Each structure stands twice: as C-alpha cells, then as structure tokens.
Amino acid sequence: MRRRGLRTGLAALTGAALLASCGLTSGSPLVDNVKPGSIGRGEPLKGAHLVITSKNFSENIILGEMIGLAFKAAGASVLDRTNITGSIGAREAVKSGQADAMYEYTGTAWITYLGHTEPIKDPQEQWQAVHDEDLKHGLTWLPPSTLDNTYSLAISQRNNAKYHLKTLSDVAALAKKDPKAVTLCVENEFASRQDGLPGMTKAYGMDIPSSRIQKMDAGIVYTQVNKSGSCLLGEVYTTDGRIKSMNLTVMEDDKGFFPNYNAAPSVYSKAIKKYPAIAGLLNPISAKLTTAVAQELNAKVDVDGQDPHDVAKDWLIKEGFIKEG
Incomplete structure (x- = not known):
C-alpha cells in the first residue's frame, strides 16, 4: 500500500532509483472521449498537457484515473503514468515534476516522507500539517476526502x-x-x-x-x-x-496506533500555479470520496475483476462529474 519506514534523505535517493526503474519516460495517453458534467465546464484546461500517476494498488490506481479523466473532460491532453511500484516512486514523480498530480494519503506523508514519528489524531489537523510542510517540497495538497485507508x-x-x-x-x-x-x-x-x-x-x-x-x-x-x-x-x-x-x-485499533490515512490530491505546485482550475476540478470529487465508496469501488476491481480505469470512469459519470463525449 503506502506507508512508512524511510527518512527524507534516503527516500530521495530511493525515489530517484525507483523513477529510473519504473520507466517514467513511458506512459499511455488517455483517449477517452469525455466531456464536462458538473466539473470542467468551459474546458479550463484546454491546451494543457498533464501527467497523472499513482501507486500500484487498486484503490490508488482508481483515484489516479479519476484525476486523469477530470483533466481530460476539462480539455487537457493527459498522459497516464499510474501504477508505479511503491509509495516513494510515485511521490517522487510528482515532486520532481515528472507527473503533475496523484492521490496521496495524509498519514503516509506525515510519517513516511516527512519523518515524523507521532501522528496527529484530528484528520483535518493532520492534513493541514502535511499541506503546510509539503509546500516547501514543491507540492500542493488539495482538501482531503473522508476516505481513510488505514x-x-x-x-x-x-x-x-x-x-x-x-x-x-x-x-x-x-x-x-x-x-x-x-x-x-x-x-x-x-x-x-x-x-x-x-x-x-x-x-x-x-x-x-x-x-x-x-x-x-x-x-x-x-x-x-x-x-x-x-x-x-x-x-x-x-x-x-x-x-x-x-x-x-x-480488529479494532483500540489504542489508536495507526494514523489517519485520508486520501487527498497531491499536485506539483508549478502545475497548479499555471492551471489553478485544477483545484475546482478535484475538490468536488474528493468531497464525494468516503471509506464506504472506496470499499465499493475497490471490490469492483479486486473481487469482480474490472479494470480500474473503467471503475473510475463509471463512477465519475454516475456521480455526474463528467459525461461520455
């Protein structure tokens, strides 16, 4: 999945190695013919060339595909580089600007990437602390979902x-x-x-x-x-x-050991500065993502064998965020 173990210095070196090994020069263009629904009206990303990424487990791939489809509906051309092995490789892709956005988890960032040992119990305070500290790393965290993948x-x-x-x-x-x-x-x-x-x-x-x-x-x-x-x-x-x-x-975590792992978009700061409409596209999606929704969508992939891209697209259409072109 996602979480801890490496301090920042080692993470950077390992991340660089993972980027090379994962072949981040590759990727597949999103060719879906989708158009705005409740998001993306006026195609505010028309002319933009954006890259999405994710880690290599079903939920994160689904979330990464949601970002790509939202960008595509808003007029961008999108390169799909989802499914990177390990947590650090995907983060480094966004941090370095080789990708523009992914869904990340607050607890992962606080403990694994930023090197803290004690989680913050309040989910919103945890997100805020990660948001504030990661700005200096060139990453902008958009508001979190209530989806808690702990x-x-x-x-x-x-x-x-x-x-x-x-x-x-x-x-x-x-x-x-x-x-x-x-x-x-x-x-x-x-x-x-x-x-x-x-x-x-x-x-x-x-x-x-x-x-x-x-x-x-x-x-x-x-x-x-x-x-x-x-x-x-x-x-x-x-x-x-x-x-x-x-x-x-x-098992109930009765001592409250595990951190909150709320999913939130982590965006390359230079990309969101150039295309501030990104926030307006992704915030409504995050607001609809709950733990129960994630369980339902993950089951479609891991139990029913559906493709993560199709699961993401179907849900976005069902919720009215985008439409078939």
Missing part, C-alpha cells in the same frame, strides 16, 4: 469462532497466552515500516516471533487468511472491498 489485522469468521478476537489488544493477549496460536500474513512494506508491523507490535506489546510472520504480496494475504488457514490473521486495508466479500472480521 491498516488493521483481520481474521476469518471461521477461525474467530474459536478465539472471539475483536481488538488488537485481544490479539496481543492471545499471543501472550498461546504463542503458537498467532500467525500473521503481511506484505513486505508493512513489515518494515514504523507505522506498520514494528510500531504496532511495540504499541500493543505483541510478542510474535519472526518465524510466525509470513511476508507476501498484499493480495495473497487475503486468500491466505480467508481460505488456506496458513495465517490466523492478516494485514488488511480498511477500504479493501475483499473484507466484506470474504466476511473477514477486522
């Missing part, structure tokens, strides 16, 4: 019939009472980030040996927890549509 652990209802786990504190207590009972499936990035597994286990006093933690691709985590039973609990994202489709029980 972490937790989940268990299948079948397995939980035995353990009756409800909170992360319950998981910590079980690990202490029966060390052999708790096995975790997590993705590599979560396993190394301070706002991920290391910080969570410290905050909750979870003593889980490394031999009982399996690292794998995020999508496989859900399958392992739901079907094979190789892991009792798995790392999940709270906006993931597979939680509902697989009837997983998500």
